[in-house]
Amino acid sequence: MKHIYLIIDRANTEDYGIGTYIRQIKQCLKVSPLLSVTIVESDNSIDEVTESQTNGFNHLRFPLHYKALYHKAEDYYMAVAYKLCSTICENDMNIFCFNYLQQYALAAKIKELSPRSVIWVTVHFVNWMFALKGNIGKMHTILNEHYQENSFVLFVLKDYMDSGKMLRLANRVIFLSAYTQKVLSQEYELNKHDSVVIPNGMEDNGVILNKRQKERVKKSLGLPKHEKIILYAGRLVEEKGLGYLIKAFRMLLKKNPDCRLVIAGDGDLSKYIYESRYCSKITFVGKLPHKELYLLYQIADIGVLPSLMEQCSYTVIEMLMFGLPIIGTTTPGISEMIEDGVHGYKVKIRKRIDGTPFLKETEIVNALLNILACGQKERMAKNCRERYEKRYRLAYMRDRINLLL
Incomplete structure (x- = not known):
């Protein structure tokens, strides 16, 4: 009997x-008499530990606000570990699947209480890398030279150490991109046989509309049928490069006024509304439910994700699924997902003297104009859909996960 425990934090599940x-992944795990799956959640909406079963999955929820009763997070995780280990059967294969590198204290205590248990870690993000904007050299400088111990340096150092401890503890590390696997394996001297790259996958919801259907949907949304729709979908934060896109779009309008930039997502809305002031061709729609977001994918002409840092983006997968040509960047995660000139274009990420990444707005404009050129869009749209079917269908992810079991 194999028992899988998916460890999640409800407060942070939408991040990354x-x-x-x-x-x-719940869809990938086929619940059968030989496989049991328990979803373990830290949940701030409940007052006591609860157990339930839904759709063949066991659920074990811990009150997140109870963490405030402990002097340290490690004490909270110790209490959770004792409860978890009291429910397992040592004769089974128990696999604990973590999604946060910051939960080393919980993973280590589980391993201490149940040495035969297996620890899996999926690397969705690395805090210290995001904090340093991907500047690995700066991390080495902090490690090797005397830095003034301010709160930022202390945070980066602690996260670097904690991440390493979690990765070394794991029996299996699942990376979403080959670049992250390479960098972290070298950084922490990980055994390459203990890690694997499994890109994100998505269930196929892509429905491609013809020209008349697109016009009907545009009309229902109050959008002029003659306008070319450029779509951004994601968090409204600096590392997503939205500021560069807004500036580039203003430049684009001078060459092609029949375009509209639609921005879907939440975050620092006031900042980007201010950057878009006096431009009636930029539409903010907020964070949308999937059904409504998918309508935008269906009518869009180009999808843009100018991220300065990314792993295996679900937004890119959705754009591929709907056959939407993509303008991305050379950040490794996106660079592995699309080919320049085949599925869209990749704008080069450049570095300032201090290592800070930036984009050239003129290069975004040129990429937009190239896709809007005659014949480009249709060819790329076909290639994007084929890319999704070959690499990012849920069945591909399911097959890779099942090989590990």
């Missing part, structure tokens, strides 16, 4: 696509 990942 972890919520979507959990929904997809």
Whole structure:
């Protein structure tokens, strides 16, 4: 009997696509008499530990606000570990699947209480890498030279150490991109046989509309049928490069006024509304339910994700699924997902003297104009859909996960 425990934190499940990942991996795990799956959640909406069963999955929920009763997070995780280990059968294969590198204290205590248990870690994000904007050299400088111990340096150092401890503890590390596997394996001297790259996958919801159907949907949304729709979908934060896109779009309008930039997502809305002031061709729609977001994918002409840092983006997967040509960047995660000139274009990420990444707005404009050129869009749309079917269908992810079991 194999028993899988999916460890998630409800308060952070929507960050870095972890919520979507959990929904997809649940579909990958075929619940059978020989496989039992328990979803272990830290949940701030409940007052006591609860156990239930839904759709063949066991659920074990811990009150997240109870963490405030303990002096340290480690004490909270110790209490959770004792409860978890009291429910397992040592004769079974118990696999604990973690999605946060910051939960080393919980993983280590589980391993101490149940040495035969197996620890899996999926690397969705690395805090210290995001904090340093991908500048690995700066991390080495912090490690090797005397830095003033301010709160930022202390945070980066602690996260670097904690991440390493979690990765070394794991029996299996699942990376979403080959680049992250290479960097972290070298950084922490991980055994390459203990890790694997399994890109995110998604259930196929892609429905391609013809021209007349698109016009009907545009009309229902109050969008002029003659306008070319450029779509951004994601969090409204600096590392997503939205500021560069807004500036580039203003430049694009001078060359092609029949375009509209639609921005879907939440975050620092006031900042980007201010950057878009006096431009009636930029539409903010907020964070949308999937059904409504998928309508935008269906009518869009180009999808843009100008991220400065990314792993295996669900937004890119959705754009591929709907056959939407993509303008991405050379950040490794996106660079592995699309080919320049085949599925869209990749704008080069450049570095300032201090190592800070940036994009050139003129290069975004040129990429947009190239896709809008005659014949480009249709060819790329076909290639994008084929890319999804070959690499990012849920069945591909399911097959890779099942090989590990």
